[in-house]
Amino acid sequence: MRELKDYAARRLMVMAPGLFVQAVRVTNRLAEAIGHNYEQMEAEKGAETERKKAIIEDELKAQVAATMHKQVTSYSAEETDFQLQPIHITFNFCKVISQSSEKAKADTEFYRAQREAEANQLLLTP
Known part of the structure; x- marks a missing residue:
């Protein structure tokens, strides 16, 4: 050596x-027996790894299927909401216009009354 x-x-x-x-x-x-045992152990590890990969892949497929099912069931509810949305928008728009119109009328009436009160005060002041 x-x-x-x-x-x-x-x-x-x-x-x-x-x-x-x-x-x-x-x-x-x-020794040949030790080498054979080592090869057998490596083969078992490889098989275990493949089983774990298959389990993970199956779980992933199940999650994807559950998500797709959830999306399909929620799609119909969303589609209904989407179809009703123009009605809600139109209703809200009319409501806003009506409120604006009422507010404008109230403001006009308040302004007219205020000016009339000022004019009366000037007329009645000596």
Whole structure:
């Protein structure tokens, strides 16, 4: 192991001066049973991930369907309101015009009475 580190250090000095080999690690091969168990565990993890993805996708589809159903049922109510809206606007417009007309008449009457009172006061003042 020491020889491997020294060889790598010499080659590294030639190829990249300033760098050095700090440690060398040699790994042993895994036993076949351990490797098989690892592969089986990875396959189970992959299958579990796929199941979770499928569950999430189904929940998402259910939420979309519920939202669409809610929109369709509320659409008919909104459509009715939309159809009645011109009637409400016309009614409110007529109401506003009527109120404006009544207010204008009241203001005119008040102004006339005020001017008449001022004229009477001037006539009756010695």
